[in-house]
Amino acid sequence: MAEVLPKTDDEDTEGFWKAAKQGRLVVQKCTSCGEARFPPHPYCGKCRKTGHEWIDCSGYGRVWTYAFVYKPMLPAFEAYTPFPIVYVELEDHPPLRLAGNLVATPDADINSVDQDRVKIGLRVKVVFRDRAEDVALPYWMPVE
Amino acid sequence: MEPSIIKDRVAIVGIGETRVGKALQASEQELTCQAIAAALADAGIDPKEVDGLSSFSIETTDEEAVSRNLGLGDLTYFVRSPHGGGGGCATVGYAAMGLVTGQARVTVAWRARKRSKPEQRPWMGTAPRVKDRLMWTNPFGIIRPVDELALFFRRYMHEWGATREHLCNIAMACRAHANRKPESIMYGRTLDRDTYFSGRWICDPLSLYDCCLETDLAQAVVMVSADRAKDCPNKPVYLHSFGQGITIDSGMLGSLFGVNPMHTQGYIAAEMLYRYSDFKASNIDVAQLYDSFTPWVLQQLESYGFCKPGEAGSFSENGTLELGGRLPINTGGGSLSDGYSHGYNHIIEGVKQMRGTSTAQVADAQSCLITSSDGAPTSAIILRN
Numbered sequence: 468m469a470e471v472l473p474k475t476d477d478e479d480t481e482g483f484w485k486a487a488k489q490g491r492l493v494v495q496k497c498t499s500c501g502e503a504r505f506p507p508h509p510y511c512g513k514c515r516k517t518g519h520e521w522i523d524c525s526g527y528g529r530v531w532t533y534a535f536v537y538k539p540m541l542p543a544f545e546a547y548t549p550f551p552i553v554y555v556e557l558e559d560h561p562p563l564r565l566a567g568n569l570v571a572t573p574d575a576d577i578n579s580v581d582q583d584r585v586k587i588g589l590r591v592k593v594v595f596r597d598r599a600e601d602v603a604l605p606y607w608m609p610v611e
Numbered sequence: 612m613e614p615s616i617i618k619d620r621v622a623i624v625g626i627g628e629t630r631v632g633k634a635l636q637a638s639e640q641e642l643t644c645q646a647i648a649a650a651l652a653d654a655g656i657d658p659k660e661v662d663g664l665s666s667f668s669i670e671t672t673d674e675e676a677v678s679r680n681l682g683l684g685d686l687t688y689f690v691r692s693p694h695g696g697g698g699g700c701a702t703v704g705y706a707a708m709g710l711v712t713g714q715a716r717v718t719v720a721w722r723a724r725k726r727s728k729p730e731q732r733p734w735m736g737t738a739p740r741v742k743d744r745l746m747w748t749n750p751f752g753i754i755r756p757v758d759e760l761a762l763f764f765r766r767y768m769h770e771w772g773a774t775r776e777h778l779c780n781i782a783m784a785c786r787a788h789a790n791r792k793p794e795s796i797m798y799g800r801t802l803d804r805d806t807y808f809s810g811r812w813i814c815d816p817l818s819l820y821d822c823c824l825e826t827d828l829a830q831a832v833v834m835v836s837a838d839r840a841k842d843c844p845n846k847p848v849y850l851h852s853f854g855q856g857i858t859i860d861s862g863m864l865g866s867l868f869g870v871n872p873m874h875t876q877g878y879i880a881a882e883m884l885y886r887y888s889d890f891k892a893s894n895i896d897v898a899q900l901y902d903s904f905t906p907w908v909l910q911q912l913e914s915y916g917f918c919k920p921g922e923a924g925s926f927s928e929n930g931t932l933e934l935g936g937r938l939p940i941n942t943g944g945g946s947l948s949d950g951y952s953h954g955y956n957h958i959i960e961g962v963k964q965m966r967g968t969s970t971a972q973v974a975d976a977q978s979c980l981i982t983s984s985d986g987a988p989t990s991a992i993i994l995r996n
């Protein structure tokens with residue numbers, strides 16, 4: 468489905484992708500002041516120190532914003548248009564957000580959730596899908 | 612307050628532009644040189660006198676090529692501004708800094724952009740493996756600038772109760788002004804509300820008429836000290852104020868990973884811009900607001916202080932933004948209806964307003980705000996006459 472994949476060997480972000488490969492959604496937590504951060508970066512902007520651990524998230528969140536992508540698009544995505552794109556705010560770490568796609572079931576396509584169902588505040592749960600030897604991407608499944 | 616070293620000390624004395632078109636024959640380099648040559652002719656300054664150049668970091672024609680093609684003098688000052696369209700007004704600000712510090716005597720700033728063909732869109736070249744910030748969005752089909760803008764505006768509507776009717780006000784204001792300018796791409800094509808709402812979706816909630824044009828063109832300005840400007844043939848247009856802005860949560864294009872994406876870069880640039888300025892939002896006569904997509908214009912009405920946060924939608928009603936209204940915007944048609952040069956046409960149009968030669972001239976205009984993006988790290992200037 469997605470022919471655009473992340474480079475997973477960057478020192479600052481590889482921890483996220485290693486965890487994703489194990490089906491875990493993680494964010495950084497500063498070992499000095501405890502502030503959680505995402506997307507990953509080496510210094511904590513709050514206390515200006517390095518040092519972090521990767522902490523597991525519940526995997527639940529709510530749609531913070533959404534849009535529907537129409538043509539023209541890259542060939543890898545065009546067959547699925549129109550499909551929703553979302554930013555999900557993590558339930559246990561607001562205001563941290565991830566960008567992503569909605570899927571009706573763990574294996575469904577990225578256009579499988581009806582447009583009428585997509586709303587700000589929609590509760591979702593992460594599912595991971597293997598996309599390459601080194602890549603598992605998070606997708607978001609609506610939950611009642 | 613402490614004085615600003617650049618305030619009113621530098622003037623734009625020449626403007627030059629190529630035709631705005633689709634699939635122009637000339638190369639981007641040739642277009643660049645056409646625009647600069649025209650700007651120097653307009654300023655009545657010999658190319659040999661140019662010793663400073665200022666442009667975008669993404670400009671494809673470099674300083675050496677410009678110098679070689681146009682037979683410039685020895686260059687003692689050359690600068691580039693980063694972050695795509697956000698760097699537009701910064702090219703003017705940096706040029707002014709070279710002049711007031713004595714590092715250059717005549718500085719040219721420019722932008723050329725040949726993007727009218729679909730295969731020339733930058734997002735078409737998205738790599739199979741992406742890094743840095745793109746790795747968090749591109750794998751999910753958030754590829755084009757419009758995708759991030761659509762996500763931004765959906766949230767904006769949720770926060771403030773704005774609607775697409777308000778975006779339509781922006782699109783119609785730009786089009787009405789383009790309809791007065793024969794060189795504009797959309798000169799002969801009017802836009803009414805029905806047409807706006809019949810536009811096909813590009814990324815819902817944004818449709819065709821919320822997106823800027825893709826065109827081929829180049830535009831340039833010539834700047835000298837205020838003293839020297841008095842001897843030039845055109846009425847001097849003074850750089851009154853300059854500001855740049857990056858928020859702590861900045862991230863192309865809508866900073867949607869940040870704590871409050873509605874606190875845009877424009878708020879930072881505005882604070883800097885107004886710090887030394889005699890003009891504030893309340894007495895700015897005309898504005899050229901960066902309009903790669905309509906939602907940015909609404910946002911900038913707030914970030915540059917024309918209304919309170921969340922009130923831009925209602926501010927845009929009743930013709931406020933059209934000629935004759937309180938704040939005419941994008942009087943040359945803007946990126947939405949004139950052409951897209953990363954906002955350089957806004958700078959050219961701002962100079963025309965201050966000269967009194969715009970095709971949508973605001974009577975007795977004495978100040979013009981010009982902005983460069985709001986989602987990208989941004990810059991802005993105020994011109995006066």
Ligand SMILES: [Zn+2]
Nearest residue numbers: 497500511514
């Ligand atoms: Zn910390």
